[in-house]
Amino acid sequence: MRLPWRTYNAKGIFSKTDDSREDSETILKENFHTYDIRVVGCVAFFVCRK
Numbered sequence: 001m002r003l004p005w006r007t008y009n010a011k012g013i014f015s016k017t018d019d020s021r022e023d024s025e026t027i028l029k030e031n032f033h034t035y036d037i038r039v040v041g042c043v044a045f046f047v048c049r050k
Contacts, residue, residue: 005043021037021044025037032049035048
């Protein structure tokens with residue numbers, strides 16, 4: 001069974017297989033006044049406000 005994220009990466013829907021939580025948090029911190037990031041399994045969910 002293929003995991004959905006592998007299918008999405010293969011189709012080009014997702015392309016962030018080498019990103020870390022720290023990388024994502026750095027980008028959010030640089031571009032938004034407030035943010036919240038949570039990792040569930042292999043997916044990072046985030047909410048941002050300028």
